Amino acid sequence: MIPILLQGHTRPLTQVKYxxxxxxxxxxxxxxxxxxxxxxxxERIGTxxxxxxxxxxxxxxxxxxxxxxxxxxxxxxxxxxxxGRMLHTWELPTAVKRVEFSHDDRYVLMVTEERMGHKSxxxxxxxxxxxxxxxxxxxxxxxxxxxxxTVAAWSYLDKYIVAGHEDGGLTLYDWKYETVxxxxxxxxxxxxxxxxxxxxxxxxxxxxxxxxxxxxTKTLNPLKMYKGDTGINSAAMTPTQELVILGGGQxxxxxxxxxxxxxxxxxxxxxxxxxxxxxxVRGHFGPINTIAVSPDGKGFASGSEDGYVRLHHFDPxxxxxxxxx
Amino acid sequence: xxxxASWADExxxxxxxxxxxxxxxxxxxxxxxYRIVDGKKVxxxxxxxxxxxxxxxNRAVAERKKWAKFGAEKGTAPGPNIASTTLAEQVSLxxxxxxxxxxxxEEEVKEEAVGPAKNTRILCRVCRGxxxxxxxxxxxTLVPMEGIINQEANAAAVPAASESKDANAxxxxxxxxKTGGTLLGESREKxxxxxTIRITNLSEDVREQDIRDLCKPFGYVHRAFVAIDRVTGxxxxxxxxxxxxxxxxxKAIDKLSGFGYDSLILKAEWANSSGx
Numbered sequence: 001m002i003p004i005l006l007q008g009h010t011r012p013l014t015q016v017k018y019x020x021x022x023x024x025x026x027x028x029x030x031x032x033x034x035x036x037x038x039x040x041x042x043e044r045i046g047t048x049x050x051x052x053x054x055x056x057x058x059x060x061x062x063x064x065x066x067x068x069x070x071x072x073x074x075x076x077x078x079x080x081x082x083x084g085r086m087l088h089t090w091e092l093p094t095a096v097k098r099v100e101f102s103h104d105d106r107y108v109l110m111v112t113e114e115r116m117g118h119k120s121x122x123x124x125x126x127x128x129x130x131x132x133x134x135x136x137x138x139x140x141x142x143x144x145x146x147x148x149x150t151v152a153a154w155s156y157l158d159k160y161i162v163a164g165h166e167d168g169g170l171t172l173y174d175w176k177y178e179t180v181x182x183x184x185x186x187x188x189x190x191x192x193x194x195x196x197x198x199x200x201x202x203x204x205x206x207x208x209x210x211x212x213x214x215x216x217t218k219t220l221n222p223l224k225m226y227k228g229d230t231g232i233n234s235a236a237m238t239p240t241q242e243l244v245i246l247g248g249g250q251x252x253x254x255x256x257x258x259x260x261x262x263x264x265x266x267x268x269x270x271x272x273x274x275x276x277x278x279x280x281v282r283g284h285f286g287p288i289n290t291i292a293v294s295p296d297g298k299g300f301a302s303g304s305e306d307g308y309v310r311l312h313h314f315d316p317x318x319x320x321x322x323x324x325x
Numbered sequence: 326x327x328x329x330a331s332w333a334d335e336x337x338x339x340x341x342x343x344x345x346x347x348x349x350x351x352x353x354x355x356x357x358x359y360r361i362v363d364g365k366k367v368x369x370x371x372x373x374x375x376x377x378x379x380x381x382x383n384r385a386v387a388e389r390k391k392w393a394k395f396g397a398e399k400g401t402a403p404g405p406n407i408a409s410t411t412l413a414e415q416v417s418l419x420x421x422x423x424x425x426x427x428x429x430x431e432e433e434v435k436e437e438a439v440g441p442a443k444n445t446r447i448l449c450r451v452c453r454g455x456x457x458x459x460x461x462x463x464x465x466t467l468v469p470m471e472g473i474i475n476q477e478a479n480a481a482a483v484p485a486a487s488e489s490k491d492a493n494a495x496x497x498x499x500x501x502x503k504t505g506g507t508l509l510g511e512s513r514e515k516x517x518x519x520x521t522i523r524i525t526n527l528s529e530d531v532r533e534q535d536i537r538d539l540c541k542p543f544g545y546v547h548r549a550f551v552a553i554d555r556v557t558g559x560x561x562x563x564x565x566x567x568x569x570x571x572x573x574x575x576k577a578i579d580k581l582s583g584f585g586y587d588s589l590i591l592k593a594e595w596a597n598s599s600g601x
Contacts, residue, residue, distance in 0.1 A: 005413040008397075023386045033397065038390070042410040043403075047396030064389065084395035243420075269420060277425040281418050310413060321420040 003283060004042035006309035008035040013303025014056050015290045019064040022294040025301055027309050028055035034069050042311055046084045050077060057098045061105040066129060068108050070096025076110050078134060087132040093118040098151050102158040109161060111152045120148030122163060124175060142173050150191055155217045156200030162217060164191030164205055170220050182220045186213060193234040204244060206235035212246050226270045234290045240297030241321060242272040247288030247302050267291060267302050271323050283310050519547050519567035520574035521596040528587035529559040536564050544573025565596055
């Protein structure tokens with residue numbers, strides 16, 4: 001497998017994401033531009049220029065016409081994917097750490113940071129895809145408690161919003177009624193990433209407590225747990241094979257304070273059901289911050305603290321792998 | 326020829342002919358190229374068959390492939406820009422059920438390679454596990470192993486060192502008889518106890534069975550050894566025969582000395598160590 005190295009960013013990557021068709025890859029990093037790439041050859045289509053701070057998150061709608069980004073300049077912006085034109089700017093009280101379109105593309109959720117006396121919030125804005133004008137008035141603001149939310153995702157049928165907290169808790173919100181349906185202490189450390197299965201019925205979370213776990217959305221029941229040996233920054237599920245991919249590694253600032261084993265900057269593959277590690281892909285020379293799997297299951301991308309995105313297309317061997325049980 | 330040009334450029338440009346493309350009748354193409362590999366001119370002939378593969382993609386995906394570039398990539402040529410897109414080195418992804426165990430083993434090997442100075446293994450004195458003695462779960466129930474070994478060493482004359490070592494550890498030849506097993510040194514001594522004769526001036530074709538047949542009439546042959554050349558496989562011309570009885574050996578010397586065998590006249594005498 002020969003990965004394509006995408007060197008479009010000059011600072012650590014914060015999120016990589018495929019579009020629904022799997023032909024586009026969006027990447028954001030702590031430099032101020034988001035990039036859009038073709039996945040089949042790694043060609044960069046363009047950059048979204050306009051943010052004034054580090055970008056934290058990106059998402060696009062199902063038809064890949066609109067892109068929304070969230071940044072540390074306390075704004076979220078809406079872009080026209082084809083031309084890179086900025087359509088709208090939402091002003092928020094603090095930095096936007098996570099954005100995600102709802103499954104029906106009518107809403108977008110934004111998770112904001114807790115800072116300068118402002119509480120963390122999950123803002124839901126309505127998206128009008130027929131015009132560039134967007135409402136600045138949120139439909140709903142959820143206030144995560146007791147501690148701030150770091151990630152959030154839409155459940156099946158956009159019925160709920162699941163939020164992951166800094167203390168490792170998970171909350172299931174019936175967002176239209178602004179009520180908490182379930183709250184559970186899922187992890188012992190900060191939840192770093194949350195990725196829904198395509199139908200939204202279960203999801204995977206990764207955490208600084210060196211584990212990634214699978215939860216059922218409706219009840220927040222833990223289903224599976226995958227143990228790594230460093231903090232895990234991102235976890236993704238592969239659609240065709242029953243695998244999960246975890247990315248992490250020791251941050252440079254922690255190397256001297258933790259175990260003597262260095263690095264572990266690998267994408268690690270675990271069997272989704274049996275929780276065993278089945279393989280790994282090396283390449284990065286910094287901790288992996290974000291991992292995304294192509295919706296067709298034919299490849300995955302990883303973005304790292306080293307500023308590189310590695311775009312992998314699986315070898316035929318990958319599809320032949322069978323777990324013997 | 327431009328004299329100011331570097332000789333390296335001259336070599337590159339003047340000696341490589343243009344690539345030729347020949348259309349063959351069966352629809353294939355022959356491409357003849359010239360390259361310089363390691364300073365040598367190489368002719369590269371390739372026969373190419375072009376095959377058009379139709380790929381079905383989503384209409385939206387096909388539309389998106391036509392997008393014009395924007396932002397930082399605005400105005401650049403279509404296709405991947407080498408400034409931002411490069412191919413990385415090949416990496417392998419071998420999915421295997423036992424990947425975790427394999428990796429652990431690799432790491433252990435690596436740690437060992439670092440050297441014994443860094444690799445301070447923790448060894449429990451009670452149960453030989455990899456934890457501190459103080460934390461051993463069998464601390465109270467088991468007597469420390471070293472104590473047991475010492476006791477054994479005192480009680481019996483068996484050396485404790487060889488006992489605690491692996492069964493297949495190297496033991497010098499002179500120590501081998503003392504730990505049990507096959508007693509090589511002893512057997513050699515025993516062998517010499519039998520009356521042995523040396524027969525010389527044997528022909529090249531002699532084998533052990535011939536010697537046994539030859540000596541059988543004198544008495545029971547305990548052992549017959551024919552010196553064989555390792556390279557040619559022929560007899561080196563002498564043999565040793567051990568009899569059980571002294572009288573049989575004496576008789577053999579008497580009869581075989583001067584006996585004609587394979588057109589040669591044998592000589593038989595006492596082998597050195599049993600020299601009488």
